[in-house]
Amino acid sequence: MGETEPARVGWPGDGRGGAILRAALAGRSIVLVGMMGSGKTSIGQRLAQRLSLPFKDADAEIVAAAAGMSIPDIFAKYGEAHFRDCERRVIARLLAGEPCILATGGGAFMDEGTRERIRERGLSLWFDAAHDVLLRRVRRKGDRPLLQTSDPAAVLRRLMDERYPVYRQADIAVLSRDVAHEVMVEETLAALYGWAKGEPENAASTADLARFMTSRPPPRAIEPQTVPVGLGDRAYDIVIGAGLLDQAGDHIARVAPGAACAIVTDGNVARLQLPVLRHSLEARGIRSSVIVVEPGEGSKSFPVFQSVCEQILEARIERRDVVVALGGGVVGDLAGFAAASVRRGSRFVQIPTTLLAQVDSSVGGKTGINTAQGKNLVGAFYQPSLVLADVDALATLPLREFRAGYAEIVKYGLIDDFFFFEWLESNASAVFADRAARVEAISVSCRAKAKIVARDETEQGDRALLNLGHTFGHAFERLVHYDSARLVHGEGVAIGLVCALRFSARLGMCSLQEAERVERHLTRVGLPTRIRDIPGWRADADSVLDAMFQDKKVEKGALTFVLLRGIGRSFVAKGVDVDAARSFLKDEMARE
Structure with missing residues (x-):
């Protein structure tokens, strides 16, 4: 994988990047879409300054048109349908004006008519963000009318499941993380520059590029x-x-x-x-x-x-x-x-x-x-x-199911391909948003599994490596009675991967820093990584061990784990000491 890793495109840091981007935009606006709390306003304002473009906020324009009435007040007095109609008209008006950085409300991109206007007059940029990141941010303000319920976390999850398949239609996706705003601005600029440089390939001039963008051709064919x-x-x-x-x-x-x-x-x-x-x-x-x-x-x-x-x-x-x-x-x-x-x-x-x-x-x-x-x-x-x-x-x-599958992709990097894991660290946002990156990630994963299956079809040896994270994950699934509302398979695997790494570190086989590195990556894309992340978790360490002993990978009554000597260096560990596993599980369940 190392020799085929694509080069990362960064913002040049001079006027050249802005000139290339403006030529590619051909007079259109950059329209920021995403959930409440994803950073459209805070990042958008700084982005506008860097690009010398005016910043517009659709919600602020609606409030101004309503004589200063707040968004929650508009919802309460007139209802969501009235608000969405105002939003649709305001965005159409702003897009018809001078090029700008336009921040839209979380539900604006869900309207088909609005999406069509954005396609005609703008470049859509989606700020993706994990559930826990969004929830933490919106709770600070408390001014989101759709979250004024007894269970805002569940409502936010439902909204994300509904909206993310539509958000993925955006032209560009950037993962919104809990880092300094300046870092997010640089990453956003790099994504915009990469878009401008990459479409079309080998453009003869910026004028050709501008004509290309105005014609809006269909997406490039993806080579199978x-x-x-x-x-x-x-x-x-x-x-x-x-x-x-x-x-x-x-x-x-x-x-x-x-x-x-x-x-x-x-x-x-x-x-x-x-x-x-x-x-x-x-x-x-x-x-x-x-x-x-x-x-x-x-x-x-x-x-x-x-x-x-x-x-x-x-x-x-x-x-x-x-x-x-x-x-x-x-x-x-x-x-x-x-x-x-x-x-x-x-x-x-x-x-x-x-x-x-x-x-x-x-x-x-x-x-x-x-x-x-x-x-x-x-x-x-x-x-x-x-x-x-x-x-x-x-x-x-749904985003939750996509994330669950991503956990299995990460697993292949952890088994025996450190360079693939590094590639994922750099390209996670692309895998979530871009078809070509998905084909690449899926192909690498399938090649890894096919290679192991060809060596050991019926799991007598090496194929057991594919169970990395699964001894833990299957036990968690069994203890929630396979209730997908609480835990889906890939989420169990994500928690299991972190458990496998942390257990390996406990046994002195790898460093705790490597376990934390993997945990950060999984958390970054919104996956659970700790046992206490499982909703309604009540089981104790002995219950988890009992569930593990029911697993089909148990041999002669002894526990078998896949452990790691480092990222990309997994091995099958048979006859693992039960007391060591019990002590580890107790500590993990108590971990803050």
Whole structure:
């Protein structure tokens, strides 16, 4: 990874950067979007000074138009609908005027008409920020009408889940962090300069660049990447790219000519992605039937497994036909186990629609369901014939689920690729906001997993390294009864990664500074990192140990952990002392 790491683009620190940016903007405004508390006003004012542009604040303009009535008062007297109408008209007026730095309210970018005006007259820049950072900032002021509830943290989380998929449509994303304002201004300037320099490539002149920006061409095509999984006569490809759902019929016809398909999906994915897949199959003359299960871990059960198997048989799917998993890890595990079982094995294609599934569960052939005793304790190793990871399918993913998948990406850097972890430290914002960066991160992750799977398909040795963070994480999931409102898998992994590093440091295997470095990175993107971050946590150390002993990775009654001698230097530690683990867990639960 080290030799392919992209160079970081910084602000030149002289008039040249401003000239290039102004030429690229071609008379348009820079429009700041993001949640309340993300820094649009504080950073925007300083940004305007650096670029010698006027600063405008849409909320301040609305207050002025309402004869000084505050935003909460406007909400209380006239309602949110009236406020949004005022906001829409004010932003349209400001965009029609001179170029400026324009800060908008948190809900402004959600309006389709406003987004269209911004596309026509501005460059949108999203200040992304973690939940805890936003909550800490907005609590200082207490003037946010949408947060005047008994549980502002939950309301903020809901608003973020609703808004972040739309915010991701912004032209540029910058991660808003708790650092000095001057640092954030420099990072924002660097992002703007990188945008101006990077579109289009090899521009002949700033005049050409200005014409290019005025014409607003479609985004550049993303070149797909193919990662082979070398398993002899069961080898297959993982294809990673954009628009792959539209091409799924071509890919499936290539690996299974003349086959019919049974598509297993869940209710949420069926609404968003299924029509595109079925249209693609129909275009190639591929007969398909659909099996829809309820979203969530509850579908990884014996009754649902039985129902899926029976529906596959009712659809007259033969051994040479294909079971297609369209969805996240739950659908992939369930459909894969059904494919392994029906007629003693039907062909299987994974089309993962979550980041977590694209980098982890869709690759390597692990399938299964949960039982009362633990997660994935009944299943089979059954390799797919093909994996199609379409990064465009991630556009509708709630931020929380995207972050959960990112934890698994970080895991690959920690296992054996220090340079990849360093790349993530520099490029986390891009992975969250840019399709090309996502393809790169997913491809590196899949290559790492494919390499390990090719060496150890059924987890007799090296493959156990992929469980880094999972011994802890699976125990946490079990103790919250797989309640996704409290903890999703990737969040458990994030906490588990930090626990693995801190436990390694406790045992003298790595430095505490390395554990803290990883914790800072995960916290920066909004992931939980401490056991006490789990809502409603009441379990004690012995309960966690009991849950660990139910894990499928326990051998002969002894605990097995994946520990680290440093970032990128993991190893399998068998027979870990139970008392040492218990003492560590007690201290972790008490950690402030």
